[in-house]
Every structure is written in C-alpha cells, then in structure tokens.
Amino acid sequence: MTTTTEQAREPDILCHGLVRIFSTEGVEVQALQGLDLRVERGDVVAIVGASGSGKSTLLSILSGLDRPTGGSAVVAGTDIGTMSRADRVRYQRHTVGFVWQQTSRNLLPYLTAAENIAVPLVLSGAEARAERVDELLSLLGIEHCRDRRPEQMSGGEQQRTAIAVALANSPRVLLADEPTGELDDATSAEVLEALRGASERLGVTVLVVTHDPTVSEHVRRTVQIRDGRTATEVLRRTERDDSGAEVHVAEEFAVLDRTGRLQLPEEFVSALALRERVRLALETDHVGVWPDGAGRGPSVADGVADPGGNADVAGTADTMAGSAGPVGGAARSGRPRRRDLRGSGTDG
Numbered sequence: 001m002t003t004t005t006e007q008a009r010e011p012d013i014l015c016h017g018l019v020r021i022f023s024t025e026g027v028e029v030q031a032l033q034g035l036d037l038r039v040e041r042g043d044v045v046a047i048v049g050a051s052g053s054g055k056s057t058l059l060s061i062l063s064g065l066d067r068p069t070g071g072s073a074v075v076a077g078t079d080i081g082t083m084s085r086a087d088r089v090r091y092q093r094h095t096v097g098f099v100w101q102q103t104s105r106n107l108l109p110y111l112t113a114a115e116n117i118a119v120p121l122v123l124s125g126a127e128a129r130a131e132r133v134d135e136l137l138s139l140l141g142i143e144h145c146r147d148r149r150p151e152q153m154s155g156g157e158q159q160r161t162a163i164a165v166a167l168a169n170s171p172r173v174l175l176a177d178e179p180t181g182e183l184d185d186a187t188s189a190e191v192l193e194a195l196r197g198a199s200e201r202l203g204v205t206v207l208v209v210t211h212d213p214t215v216s217e218h219v220r221r222t223v224q225i226r227d228g229r230t231a232t233e234v235l236r237r238t239e240r241d242d243s244g245a246e247v248h249v250a251e252e253f254a255v256l257d258r259t260g261r262l263q264l265p266e267e268f269v270s271a272l273a274l275r276e277r278v279r280l281a282l283e284t285d286h287v288g289v290w291p292d293g294a295g296r297g298p299s300v301a302d303g304v305a306d307p308g309g310n311a312d313v314a315g316t317a318d319t320m321a322g323s324a325g326p327v328g329g330a331a332r333s334g335r336p337r338r339r340d341l342r343g344s345g346t347d348g
C-alpha cells in the first residue's frame, strides 16, 4: 500500500522511454524516441526545443489526446497508456487542465469570461460555482473582464481567462502549449507570471511548451528536447554573493537516461568534429570523450586516458553542470584546450 509520505514524494509527471511513431502513407516519423522526464509536484517547468523536436507530441500524450507507441507516461498517478475511455474523460476533466496557443481553442467566443470559467464547473457538476468563478477571476487578476466576451479582451486577458478555465476543476497538472505564441513580450511575461502565480498559490504542477526566449526569467527549470528526447536542462536559483547582493545562478546539465545515454551539445560535437564513433575513458571523477581517429585518445590496452590535445566534455557526478551561457565555461589550468562545462554562471 502506498503511504501518504510516499504519495507526496511521487512526481506528478513521470515518462520513461516514451516513443511515438506516426505512420503516414508508408512513411514513419519518430516524433518521440525514448523520452524520459520527471516533474515533481508543484514545479513549473518549461519545455523548449527546435521545431519538430516533439514538444507538442509530448503534450498531446500527457493531455490524454494521443497515445504513446511505446514506453510509459504516468501523470498524477494515472497511467496514460492504459486508461479506458471513461478514465480519459475523468482524467481530462479533473486531473489535467490545458491552455493552447489559439484563444479560439480555449474559450467559447459567445460567452463572457465568467461564463467560460463556469463551463467546466457545470460539466463536472461542481457546487459553489459562483464562488469558484470569483476566486479564479481574482487569482488571475481579470475581475474587470468578468462580463466581457473574448473579442472584448486583450490577448493577455484572453490567455489569463484560459488559465482560469483550465484551473476551474482544480487539476493537479496544468499543460500549456505555446500559451504566449501570439503575444508581445510584455504580455507574454504577464501570462508566464500568471502560470507561476497559479502554481505558487494552488500548488498545481505546470508544464509549459514555449519558444519564448524570456521564459527563463519565469521558471526555475527549462528542459530542452532534441530529436524526440530530453537533451539538456537548465536549473536556476537565487543566491547571495560575498557582498550580500542577490544573484541569479543558472547551471546547465546534460540528461542521462536510464540506459546511460546522453546527448552531447551540438557545439561540442561540431567543435571536435565528432562523428559516428567516439573514444571514452573513465577517469577518477569524470568521463572523457575523444574523437575517433584523433590518435591520442585513451589507450584501450591499459585504459589510461591521454587528454592532451583533446577536449574533455563531461563533468563530475552531476555530469554536465555548466554556465549560464548556451554552453561553455572557464578552462581548467594544466589541461590544454580543455572546455569544462562545470561551474555556475550568473544570469542576472
């Protein structure tokens, strides 16, 4: 039996080896290629990645609109791959809320903000609806939009109303696909802050897919997807420096999956012209990676690595903690041409 303490520790989103293959006219596209992701309860996480990397496919699966071809996805204790049709309705009504990029998908155009927020409450047979509508209008700072239809609101107000609709039935997880895609920078910031505020006040877990470069100012964790897999993560925290001033620190990590695979950053691959095969060596506190054919890599016979003239791309136990920049950091002395990703950078 699962105890309350164990439940509190369970992540709200747990994906293992998630695969989604689309087949159209005999052509197969692997949109997700064994994606692993863990999001703790109450976290706000941004998913970023190039177009076609699999972000929307991931969100469709987590929202119960699509099924994975392989692997598993468990959201707030519900296994998405095995749920029945009835489970799905319950799941979409009570466990997850969604916000899409297009307002037309989020709000009914002929209803006011208050009426839109009431719709999911009516569908689920909730009581005390008027109080809940008031509470959400106030939480999202849109009381002034109560009696306005979407066309009478700004883009940001429409998206904040959409967040209120998504939160109406108190879901554990809020999924947002490009919620700021049609907004200017200032309005995007308002919407991202609204998501963060909702998480802080209600404890809801938020996963937001975005191209918005300013997202880093609003979330503590950004996960990058590349070719259908989680590739790197940036974690941010606030610290005090020696003079007591507040500084924002960002660290970049590579993601190591359960089978030990990790993706090297593109910059590293191109900097050393790594192709097809690389040489690896286990050192006392890190793993070295050398181009094949460099001629000076680790000796297979004695297992001793010779880093001279090569770059050492991996870090210590935390694998690849990097600086605030895309990738890069201070070189260590005594190891020529070495680019070390460890160490903290400040981004503000």
Ligand SMILES: Nc1ncnc2c1ncn2[C@@H]1O[C@H](COP(=O)(O)OP(=O)(O)OP(=O)(O)O)[C@@H](O)[C@H]1O
Residues within 6 Å of the ligand: 022, 023, 024, 029, 030, 031, 049, 050, 051, 052, 053, 054, 055, 056, 057, 058
């Ligand atoms: N229904 C589908 N049928 C066939 N291929 C699909 C389908 N949906 C997505 N794909 C393909 O899967 C891959 C991942 O698509 P997805 O929409 O998840 O990417 P994305 O990262 O969200 O991209 P964008 O940022 O442009 O929205 C792409 O190659 C896409 O063409």
